Every structure is written in C-alpha cells, then in structure tokens.
Amino acid sequence: MDYATAAPAAVRELIRQGKLTGPTTGYCDGYAQGNLVVLPKALAWDFLLFCQRNPKSCPLLEVADAGERSFSRFAPGSDIARDVPRYRIYKNGVFAEETTDVSHYFEERGDLVSFLIGCSFSFEYALLEAGIPVRQIEEGVNVPMYNTNIPCESAGVFSGNMVVSMRPIPYAKIPAAVAITAGMPRVHGAPVQIGAPEALGIVSLAHPDYGDAVTIKPGEMPVFWPCGVTPQAVVMHSRPEFCITHAPGHMFLTDVKNSTLNY
C-alpha cells in the first residue's frame, strides 16, 4: 500500500492491527490529521474552555462524548483507543508509558473524553501546493518548536504560554504563506509573528525546545505559527490525574479533506 495516496480508513485499519506504528507524516495526502488529548470528564470542562479561549493554538476539530471511543464526525467507524500508532500515558503529569493500544484504559474507566485538535500538517500541504518550501520536510526532521512568552488565556486549572512552530520562508513568499494559513483557522491559522524571535522570548533558534533545528538560508526569515504542542504542554503543566496523548508525529488520521475543513 502506498500510504501517501491511501484512504485514511484503510491506514487506520493497519494501525489498529498493529501493522503500522511509526510517524504519520506524509500519510493520506490531502486529509487532515489531528492531535489527540484524552482527559477524565472531571477535567474536560476546563480543557474545552481552554481550547475555546485559545483557538489559534488549540483549534478543536471534534470532541467525543464521555466514554465514546470514536470520532464519529471526522472518522466514522474509528477507534480512538487503537487508531493512533503510538500513545503516551501520563499519570499525575508524569510520563508513565508509551504504547500502541489504550483500549484497556477506556474499558477500565467510562469517564474519558477525547479531544481532536487541528494540526499544522494540514497547512503544510497547502504551502507545498503553493510552491512555498517547508524546510523540515526537505531536511527529513521534525519541525522546530519553541516555548514563548505569549500567555494563553487560562481556564480553570489550565494555564501556560503558547508553543510555536517555526518555518523559514523566503522573503518574497511570506505574504502568500500568511494569506494561505490565515485562510485555514481550524489548523492554527495565520502566523503569530514574523522575523523577531527575541520578541517572543526565544533565545536561540538553533536550540528548539521540541523537535529539531532546521537551516535558515540567506534571504529567508523565521515565521512562527501557533503549535498543537501548546495544549499538551499546558495540560502536563497542570499535572492531571490521568491523560493520554498521541506520541509526537504519530497523529490521528481523519476522513476529512483539509480543503473542506472550513466549510
């Protein structure tokens, strides 16, 4: 199977069977992938409110009902507990295990609420379509991500600063990159800042807080977008009793095309 052109449901099936456990970058061209956060119902109100107040870093695609194991709107027939290649489990904010199947957690407790959050993979596809380079794809590494001094709006127990991802863009293509991503608010939208990392509190672009450093060529400027790592960082900061997330780069594949996300 060519994973780049395969249907998301077919790839989810392979993941469910344990036959695919790697990162989902480049899978199912044109279809949206999402960040996963699973929390006990007792924390779900605060987290939903946090996402509502911080839509740029936490653009919600779907929230399942408490105990529900499927994203029935974005991926009918999916199994949230088995369709992500790798999950991470955190207990009281401490990393507990990485696994490929979290069914038993859903079976043991009926109070889990699953949140699907938009991912920059979607807008990178649109940038590439428009001939705008995406450096970390060219270099075969993870996108560089940085903690910033931009406070998120807090909600209940959840508070913290925005995490941004950075892509170096040639001067002449920055306006197009802004316009294209501004038109995709459900997958982070427009950049938060262009060209002044120090104003975000970023000390060294060569030393990202998450992911890998990438080359910035002459004639390029670093452009910073709100990042889907923000909700995970904020959740961990509050040390929730229990939390499941996807492992970085191992996203949930949806049946919804990026091009239809806003309509």
Next chain:
Amino acid sequence: MDYATAAPAAVRELIRQGKLTGPTTGYCDGYAQGNLVVLPKALAWDFLLFCQRNPKSCPLLEVADAGERSFSRFAPGSDIARDVPRYRIYKNGVFAEETTDVSHYFEERGDLVSFLIGCSFSFEYALLEAGIPVRQIEEGVNVPMYNTNIPCESAGVFSGNMVVSMRPIPYAKIPAAVAITAGMPRVHGAPVQIGAPEALGIVSLAHPDYGDAVTIKPGEMPVFWPCGVTPQAVVMHSRPEFCITHAPGHMFLTDVKNSTLNY
C-alpha cells in the same frame, strides 16, 4: 449621544443605568454585538459541546467562568447582568419574565455560566459596506427566521434543528455575499443554502417562524444563513431548570471590531 458612532463602553453604561432599554440595531457601527445565553454550570458542558459541534449556528465569541459577571476579553469592565437592554428568564423551559437587570440571579446563585455568541449584525455591516442590500434594515423590521429540517449535531441534553435567517439578494450580488460572509466564520459564516427554501423544509417565506416577512423583489433570490436563534431554540427545547437570554434584538455590545474578529 449618537448611538451609531458612540463607543460600546459608553452605550453599555447608559444601558446599565437603565436609560436605554430598546433594541441595539444600528448601535456602535463596526463593533460586534453578541447573543447571550446564561445557564447553570450543570448544563454548561453540554452546551459548550453543542456550540463546538455546531459552530455555524453557534459561533462562540467568549465563555465566562462560572459565576463571572463580565466578558473580560470582549468587553473589559462589562456587567453581564446589567449591560443587556432586556433579558428573558426561563424556568424549566417556560418563559418567566422579561427584565432589564438580572443581578439578583447572579447574586443568588454562583453557578451561572455566560456564553456570548456571534451575531449576524456583524456580517450585515460588511454586506452594506460592499453595496449589498439588507432588506429588513431597509424595511425597518426584524430579519425573517425559519425553522429548518437540518439537524444540529446533538450534545448531551441539547438537540434540535438549525434555525436560519433569510436575506433576499440580487442574483449578481450573491457570489460577493457568499464570499464576504464565508470570510467571517465567527459570526455565522457562509450561507447554508441559496434559493431553494423547500429543500430546507420551509413552507412559506411569507410566514417566518421568528421575526418579520420581507419583500423579495424580481431578480432576487432568498439566501439562508445559520442563525443565532438556533442555540436559544435548542436550549428551550430541552427545558433547562434555569436560563437567561437577551430579548430578541437587544444584544450585548462588545468592544471588539467586526473587522478584527478573525484575527
């Protein structure tokens, strides 16, 4: 004071003093107005989830913390309990009273959660700017609104069909009307349908379910947008123990300009 050009905070102050109790149509040109729904915390999760799942009819601008009486982001210093010209109180889904001050409800119970929902007044301003007629403004009546056969995504106790507002638009201006409103997703966004009321289950355009009928001239087509009456209709349908809404047309005035809503 010329209410059309006045600052929202100044008009809210007059409303708070009881000096203005009428509809807010035409107030504070360029600033967003919002629909208000206030519910007990016990129902707030279901309602927030309902809004997340139905962003076209229920575009959330802000959700206050439980017990909080101010929309601190959209209107710093505001008093949710006194800054709307007219409120309606419902108990167990039955209309109880219309009043200009709901302070004592907020004082008696600390569990009220206030939701501010985007309003089509914002996109009407943009349509007028673009030379697109808005018939109910020309005719000095309320916009006609209709129940439809389009089911909303349900969430917990809340379910029901979408309510739409209708504006007749000249054939040649429909594409611009679609494009302009599609660019404003936080105030209902693009139309749900153009020109085929029967497909929405609307029997007679001359007999709206809410608001007033307007003239459709030769060369015009009825265009239907998701309507902010949807969340109120859905909430009432579920007969909540307690609910406060604004009275139709008597909106909450925010300090946020329509033109910045998406950024």
